[in-house]
Amino acid sequence: MNQKIAQHRHCKACGKAFVGDGRYCSEECEKGNEQTMRKKRRQLLTLYIASVIILIGALVMSVL
Numbered sequence: 152m153n154q155k156i157a158q159h160r161h162c163k164a165c166g167k168a169f170v171g172d173g174r175y176c177s178e179e180c181e182k183g184n185e186q187t188m189r190k191k192r193r194q195l196l197t198l199y200i201a202s203v204i205i206l207i208g209a210l211v212m213s214v215l
């Protein structure tokens with residue numbers, strides 16, 4: 152009974168259920184998601200660098 156649920160996957164980009172291998176239902180979704188991921192990664196990196204700078208700044212201020 153649960154076999155049908157186990158066999159299908161959900162596309163990582165659009166969330167649509169599909170049957171087959173891979174994480175995306177189509178090549179379009181794969182390409183689109185890659186671009187979104189790259190954007191998100193850049194935003195995360197910027198946030199990370201900003202927090203590190205703030206942390207270092209706070210540390211320097213507390214030492215001085």
Ligand SMILES: [Zn+2]
Nearest residue numbers: 162165176180
């Ligand atoms: Zn999709």
